[in-house]
Amino acid sequence: MNRRLAGLQLGLFGLFLVLPVGVLIALGPPAPYVYGRAQTEWPPISHLLAFEPEARQAFATALLDRLAVRRETIRLRNTLTWSATGSIDREKVVSGAPGWLFYKPAFAAWDCERHGRLDRGLHRLALLTELAAANDLPLVIANAPNKAAIARDQSGGRADLYSACFYAYEARARRRFADLDSAHFIDHAPGLLEREGEEDTYLPTDTHWTRRAAYAAFEDLLRETALDREAPPKPKPDTTEKISDLGNQILLVGAPLEDPSYAATSIEARAVGEGVVVIHDSFYQEAPDLLDAMLPGVRRVNVNFPEFSSIDLREAEHVVLESAERAILSRVLDHGFFGWHSRVGRWLLDGMDRAAASCRWTESRDLTAGAERSSLSLEADGSMQADGPAPKLFVSLPEISGDATCLRLTLSSQAPVHPRQVARLYLDAKQVRIAPEDRVFEFVHGRTVELRYGRRRDGTAADRLAFVLPASAAGRRIRIDFQELPADARLGAIEVAPRFGAAPARSANP
Amino acid sequence: MVFSEPVFLFAFLPVALVLVAVCARRPVLHSSALLGLSLAFYTWSSGRLVFLLIGCLVANWALARAIERSGDRRWLSLGFVVNFLPLAYYKYAFFAASQIDRISGAAWAPGFADVVLPVGISFFVFQGVSYLVDVARGDTRAEPNPIHFGAYLAFFPQLIAGPIVRYRDAIEDYRAPAHSLDRAAYGARRFAHGLLKKILIADTVAPIADACFATGGDALSMGAAWLGALAYSIQIYFDFSGYSDMAIGLAAICGIDLRENFERPYASATLTEFWRRWHISLSSWFRDYLYIPLGGNRAGTARVYANLLVVFFTTGLWHGAAWSFVAWGLYHGLFLIGERLLIPRERLAAAGLFSRFAYAFPVTVVGWVVFRADSLGEAIEYVGAMFTPSPNPAALPALVEQAATPATIAVLLLGTSCFFMPREGRPAVWLREAVAGPADWGRTVYLTLALAVSGLLALTSGFSPFLYFRF
Structure with missing residues (x-):
């Protein structure tokens, strides 16, 4: 009797050990289910043989993801818990x-x-x-x-x-x-x-x-x-x-x-x-x-x-x-x-x-002269060129009563552009002087616009980055960061213009 | 790879047990299979560090032969260096460099920051050292067969978290493994019992302890601080003793006998008794290879106390390279000295229930706080919270409340019964006999339940390493 029961116990233990992978071998992995996580890919054997810990982890996860027994076990456990207690707390x-x-x-x-x-x-x-x-x-x-x-x-x-x-x-x-x-x-x-x-x-x-x-x-x-x-x-x-x-x-x-x-x-x-x-x-x-x-x-x-x-x-x-x-x-x-x-x-x-194309650029004002430059040098022709890391500009926008303000900056470069090259405009920045040498510029996180270089028109190498500023920006100080500016880039005027000009033209639709 | 992990349970173990069964009748083949499986097991856990284990194995085998042949104690000294040097490098170099940096203002520690601790190094190094010392003392012969020796030192069931096995106690099993149906069935029951302890109790109460310690003493009420400390006391016991049960069970299936590592330590009435029942293989290692060589009980009173402090300082340091572990070791050492000073020996042996609940239990629980804390400062803060009355002592921070669900509290209470269960009462005897003894219907039902519950939880839970793996 004891030997039979010992055999039975060993059989139960063996069944416990082989059932999950046995079902996988016999029936294959279960189909993915709605909202379920995608099954992890098996790692390449070469990665396993190269002792990569990530490969071992991926193997373990991939195996688990394919065990139908596991999925049914999760189903059983959660259904029992939910039915019996009405309370459940899982990862998500x-x-x-x-x-x-x-x-x-x-x-x-x-x-x-x-x-x-x-x-x-x-x-x-x-x-x-x-x-x-x-x-x-x-x-x-x-x-x-x-x-x-x-x-x-x-x-x-x-x-x-x-x-x-x-x-x-x-x-x-x-x-x-x-x-x-x-x-x-x-x-x-x-x-x-x-x-x-x-x-x-x-x-x-x-x-x-x-x-x-x-x-x-x-x-x-x-x-x-x-x-x-x-x-x-x-x-x-x-x-x-x-x-x-x-x-x-x-x-x-x-x-x-x-x-x-x-x-x-x-x-x-x-x-x-x-x-x-x-x-x-x-x-x-x-x-x-x-x-x-x-x-x-x-x-x-x-x-x-x-x-x-x-x-x-x-x-x-x-x-x-x-x-x-x-x-x-x-x-x-x-x-x-x-x-x-x-x-x-x-x-x-x-x-x-x-x-911005419909703005009254004929009435524009150049703000370059009043702008505060950082890592940007002013050239003889009035353009600016980067002369240090992280070039940036600080510009005070005018109050233009009764009309919207358009902003335009011009940038020319022969170099190819890539997506990380952007002018980031902080539309609500102010300067705080902590010490004579240390200038800290506060700005509101999130109130930023990113204009990618490369909006080249007319076959020229000049970018014109322009848009109509929100009304809240009037009279504010803005900061413009030029990220990954090409070495040959020249920054032209920083201009503002009224959107509709002196004569009301609200009906005009751009 | 840990024993409760599905990859071990459902991929490695079936293959391993079939291979062991196939090789069971031929001892050398059997040991070869065990060695191969153990190296594969270690490789899965630690990658290239398997070469460290192989190096340790080869060095100890060769050094023991040299010690036996020449009788020259310098081989033993070399053995100490070969074993303790990697341990010092992998486990203590960063800690030591940090202390030097703190004192001298140097910057050595960053050089060791990326050193990864090989799992189980403290265990296999201690086994290697005990083997060399036993050979040098003439207590055992050096093993001529490297396969048997390799299988012994790298035996996967106890490789990475013990028990620490002496060569002389185990080698006969490798030379002539005793396979039988009854023994294998006992091994299966013992393994399932350990798996249940680990998955059902240790892993379930772990989130309570984690939440309390993550919250920190400064934000815990008195009740929450005790809840966390109690939860960790339960977690560490069921985690480690569960692992030992699984190791003993697996070894039995493989035809190898491993010594018991726990004997209901929380039923102890004194700390002296606790250390006879907790992690027995480590305590006896320190007794035989450190305490007795230092003079043991035979020296004068002051020397005995000094020896005790040295042993417990080392015990703390063995658990980890941090002052909190050292403090935990010394904390226990001081209580043991106090017991020797204040309680006569005959009364110490007869200490009863009052001592158990009013003294040993709280002292042990507070000790675990020091052990669990990430730093000594954190430990002091936490212990402070345990003894500082708060306006609402039962208040639980949100993090703890999330963890303390009705289910986890119920399991915590179940686990806590190990503190309060009468030593020889019916439940204690029943639990012991549910695993040991001949196969009968009751044990079959228990095995089935244990496997069903463990399987249910193992397959549906995330990764949860054993606590003692990091030591």
Whole structure:
């Protein structure tokens, strides 16, 4: 008997050891699942043989990623935990009030240690809307609020637990959002908060809002922009089913969610969507058919899909940028999806350049003489050339009452250009003297524009970097950093001009 | 590669055990397989540093032969240099240079900043030294077969976190491995038991300890500080003793007997008793190769106390190159001296429950705070928080509250029972017998549960190295 049981015990132990890899060998790896992490690639054998620790780690991770037994074990553990306790805490998903799940990175977005990014992002958002207004850019930025900001009572205190600053920062952001030009920025939060008591706005086990909330957001979008006609009657209520993304991320076994919606067929078109490009993430993606019904012909591009990286906005008459709140501030910063280096950023710069072309350059004033130079020498012909590291200029802008101010700088070089060569304009800088020798220049992080060299016109080697300054810049001191300036580059005049000149010409459309 | 890691459990171990089973009947082949597997195991963990292990192995084998042949003690001295020099370089050079820099204003430390500590170096160096000393003393013969010796010194189950095995206690098993179904089944049960201790208890309470120590003493209430200290006490015991169980279990499957390394240390009534039950293989190494050569108990009273301080200073330093480890060692040494001074020997042996709960338990827990802290200053601050009344002593900082979920607290309470369980009470006996003894249905059920729970947790958790790997 003992020997049989000893054999049985060894058999159990052996089964435990061979089952995961045995299933992999017999059945192959499981298929990737929605919202799941991509399987790690196997490292090359040569890297393993070269004793590379990263290769060993990659091998271990690649093996784990392919174990169907592991995936089913995770499913079992999470489903048991969730069913038995109603509480779960995993790397990216955490439970709130009974039955509610939250996406942890959304809490981290308002982390106390990220106050610098919060400030920079809010300044950049404000600057973008001001530039859009000054340069007549058909741009609307839309914010899809964090679930915990709207379904606050359901978060079960998790937001506070994971970020003590969550609600303070969220309130600060919301106040700043409310101050932005509503023709160019829409925060969907106030509308959703009004509805929150009346109907479900967010799905309990999903990161996203309901399709009805998405519809309400589209109504906001059309109402606040020039795209709307008039409010039509409510469409016919409907319900769809969806797989909960948070449940799916932690592999919970469960029935699909019932998502309150409207029948797309019952939605009246509100405007012609031809020429409207909506660049969005998963929030507007929740109800694309409803948006299509409201704006027939609209072009939708998901920032997470490959087509975004090659998007061409030249023909766009309106551009809507929608973002989840947790990502919106990093997306507008320099290297984000909507930053100056992105396709959207380049579209903005082109639009600003076009707007500046209609400025009254015949009435321009040269500010070069009054500019303070650093690592820039003034040449006999009035141009400037770099004579040290990190050349920069400080220019005081004039007050031009009753009109917008255009700014233009000219730069000539025969050298080829590359993307890191930019003139970075700090639109709100002031000089503080700490000691006679030490000059410290403060500036507002985020209120910056990056103009790439290489906008050469007429086959010449001269760049003309120009745009219409936002009204808030009048009378301010700006700082211009020339990054990676080619050795032969010569900087011409720094000019300002009125946009419309002495005679009011507001009707002129650039 | 650690024992609770899926790559070890589900890729390395099945292959290793099949290979060992295939080679079981021929001792040299068996030792060759063990040596090959051990070197592969170490390579996976430490890459090129495997050559250090191979060098240590070859040097110790050859030096022992030279010692035996010539009887010249200079070979032993060379053996000390060969073993302790790499240890000094890899483990203590940066620390020593930092101290010199602090005193002299030099800048030597940056030169050692990139030195990576080879895992398990303290363990295999100590095994090598004990072997050479035993050969020099004539307590054992030098091993003629380098394969058996290599398999002994590099044996993967105990290579990187012990137990520290004496050559004379183990070599017969390599020369004639005793494989049997019962022994292998016992090994499987012991391994599963250790895996459960590590994954279910140590890894579950670890986030509480981590959160408390990351918060720091200045921001902790009295209750939170004790919670963190208790959590770490539970974590380190279940982590290390779990590892030892797994090592002993694996060795049994491979036909090798390893000595016990723990004997319910938290049930000790005095610190003297604690050190007879905690990391037994290290304590007995220091007793046999340092304390007794220094004079042991036979010297005068003052000398005995000095010897104790030397041993505990060295014990602290063995655990790591930091003043906090030295302080932890001396802290224990001073309590042991205090016990000798204040408690007569016969009463020391009979110290009971009161001493256990009012003395040994809190002293041990406070000691772990010194051990766990990143610096001596941090340790002082943390211990201060444990003994400073706060307006709301039960208040938990957000980081601790995140970690202290109902599940982790429940596991912490389960683990804490090891402090309070009567030594020979039914649960203690049942736990001991759940693993040892013949295979029966009860043990089969326990094995199944242990494997199921461990598998569930091992496959769904992130990487969690054993605490003693860094020593």
